[in-house]
Amino acid sequence: MVYFNFILRLFFRRALFRRLLFTIGFIICVYLLIFYNTTSSNQYYEPSVSNIIDNNAIHNYNSTDSCHFKPSTDEFILKYKPVTLIGLKPEATRFEPTIERIRNLLELIRSKEDTYQPLLQNFDVFNMINPDISLKVYTDESNIDEIKTLYNRYIKLMPDNKTIHVDHAMIDYLKQISSYLSDGLRNNRANRVNIKENVQLPVECLRKPVFVLACDEGFFNILQGAIHSLDEYWSGYRIVFYDMGLSSGQVKLLREKCKQCTIIKFPFSSIKIFASHIDILKTYAFKPFVIQDALRRYGTIIYGDASARFNSNSFNPVLIDNYIRGFAARELPDHYLSCFTRTGTFDWFNQSYSQFDEIYMSEANFLVVTDTFLTRLMMKAWLTCALESKCLIAYESQSKCRGSSTTYHRYDQSAMVIILTHFFFPGTKSTWGDRHLNDPAPYDMFTSIQMNLGDIKRGYQDPNYLSEKKIA
Ligand SMILES: *[C@@H]1O[C@H](CO)[C@@H](O)[C@H](O)[C@H]1NC(C)=O
Ligand SMILES: *[C@@H]1O[C@H](CO)[C@@H](O)[C@H](O)[C@H]1NC(C)=O
Ligand SMILES: *[C@@H]1O[C@H](CO)[C@@H](O)[C@H](O)[C@H]1NC(C)=O
Numbered sequence: 001m002v003y004f005n006f007i008l009r010l011f012f013r014r015a016l017f018r019r020l021l022f023t024i025g026f027i028i029c030v031y032l033l034i035f036y037n038t039t040s041s042n043q044y045y046e047p048s049v050s051n052i053i054d055n056n057a058i059h060n061y062n063s064t065d066s067c068h069f070k071p072s073t074d075e076f077i078l079k080y081k082p083v084t085l086i087g088l089k090p091e092a093t094r095f096e097p098t099i100e101r102i103r104n105l106l107e108l109i110r111s112k113e114d115t116y117q118p119l120l121q122n123f124d125v126f127n128m129i130n131p132d133i134s135l136k137v138y139t140d141e142s143n144i145d146e147i148k149t150l151y152n153r154y155i156k157l158m159p160d161n162k163t164i165h166v167d168h169a170m171i172d173y174l175k176q177i178s179s180y181l182s183d184g185l186r187n188n189r190a191n192r193v194n195i196k197e198n199v200q201l202p203v204e205c206l207r208k209p210v211f212v213l214a215c216d217e218g219f220f221n222i223l224q225g226a227i228h229s230l231d232e233y234w235s236g237y238r239i240v241f242y243d244m245g246l247s248s249g250q251v252k253l254l255r256e257k258c259k260q261c262t263i264i265k266f267p268f269s270s271i272k273i274f275a276s277h278i279d280i281l282k283t284y285a286f287k288p289f290v291i292q293d294a295l296r297r298y299g300t301i302i303y304g305d306a307s308a309r310f311n312s313n314s315f316n317p318v319l320i321d322n323y324i325r326g327f328a329a330r331e332l333p334d335h336y337l338s339c340f341t342r343t344g345t346f347d348w349f350n351q352s353y354s355q356f357d358e359i360y361m362s363e364a365n366f367l368v369v370t371d372t373f374l375t376r377l378m379m380k381a382w383l384t385c386a387l388e389s390k391c392l393i394a395y396e397s398q399s400k401c402r403g404s405s406t407t408y409h410r411y412d413q414s415a416m417v418i419i420l421t422h423f424f425f426p427g428t429k430s431t432w433g434d435r436h437l438n439d440p441a442p443y444d445m446f447t448s449i450q451m452n453l454g455d456i457k458r459g460y461q462d463p464n465y466l467s468e469k470k471i472a
Helices: 002-041 047-054 073-079 099-123 144-154 169-182 217-233 248-257 268-272 286-298 316-325 343-348 373-387 411-423
Strands: 155-157 164-166 210-215 239-243 261-265 300-304 308-310 327-336 360-370 399-401 404-406 429-432 435-438 454-456
Touching: 073 144, 073 169, 073 316, 099 164, 099 169, 099 268, 099 286, 099 373, 099 411, 144 155, 144 169, 144 373, 169 316, 210 217, 210 286, 217 239, 217 308, 239 286, 248 261, 286 300, 286 360, 286 373, 316 327, 316 360, 327 373, 327 411, 327 435, 343 411, 360 411, 360 454, 373 411
Parallel strands: 210 239, 210 300, 239 261
Antiparallel strands: 155 164, 300 360, 308 454, 327 360, 399 404, 429 435
């Protein structure tokens, strides 16, 4: 099953890749054009911008470690003229962002806040009663002014502390974001005839991502393979490892041989008071906590399961789009959310499973997360769901899709996708040969770069990597 998923995805990507080959050729032409224009007039693009966008190699990261670039994504995105027009006519069969859905989600989270905020504030999660004070600066790169501006513009808690008013303009804002991201897909951003139009977010420098890994002792040999691939493609980058229960020998080995690793012990006991299932690792309740904790410490993170194998360092397009999107995952084409999610989880969100029949499942084993306004909302929702077994596990229900029941459930991933669909429009439906498929959703990394950045290789061990590793 696992390999089947993987192969299917590769296949899909190859097909798409072939289709996009001519576009890539076209881009090279556009690039040459820009290059000549830049050298002749120095006017078209700031050199730093075209460097970052046109060459994805690692050396483009600013050599000084910090990047204090705080883009006004708000101003940029509202002015952007999309090619891919998303959400033109409301779709009856698939869920997309609406004022009602967002309000429903935010009111639900607000109703749980009095119970969970004492815990969540330890992870710097804001409270909705007092967002101006509780929306904290995560790192000195936090774009906190924009986060607060957007929050106050779109979201207002009524004096009853229950009802939330969501401004109608929020849908236009979300539509623009989804359209902008989807334009990356067929290179509709780069293909603009009039390159003078500001069609790319002008990015001065990129925040350096921090890699986030987590596992217990049983997965340590698999984890070593992930570290091996990071050493190969991202040597010298900081890795923060969440210790979910390593043996003392394993911790010692990691400390000695992984100089770029920071080890953080996962705070099971403080969370267990609120969620007794937190230490049942197969429910993945820990994952939103690992991501939130890393996010508040580092601001821009790339999370991988122990079985993640990085095979590229070409993450720049994803990181640039993440200034706007905040959250990037990978979809599993042909795997529908309703077939892999117990109905109880949908019930918790007050959503009907039948409207997720055509939304693809996304994987949470490989994520790129950046601190933005949308990320703050989504992380709060994801954490709240993870704390309630009724939401995350939904023990007593089954998955129902397309007229049949299944026993599949994907815990953290199921919740993550439901939350994402509140803020991002679904990918456009399209036809590939005789098949009908969705384009990748705006949160799929594939909209930013059409290549495979890493694989999930379940069961692949690299047991001697650290013990045999030579350190300078
Ligand atoms: C790094 O970024 C800073 C401003 O953020 C800039 O002044 C500096 O020139 C950049 N360095 C390189 C090597 O691009
Ligand atoms: C709403 O919350 C604020 C801050 O905790 C409190 O001062 C106020 O009395 C609450 N209002 C209601 C109606 O409970
Ligand atoms: C659940 O959603 C329905 C619309 O589908 C809405 O009428 C109802 O108010 C929602 N319930 C809650 C508790 O928000």
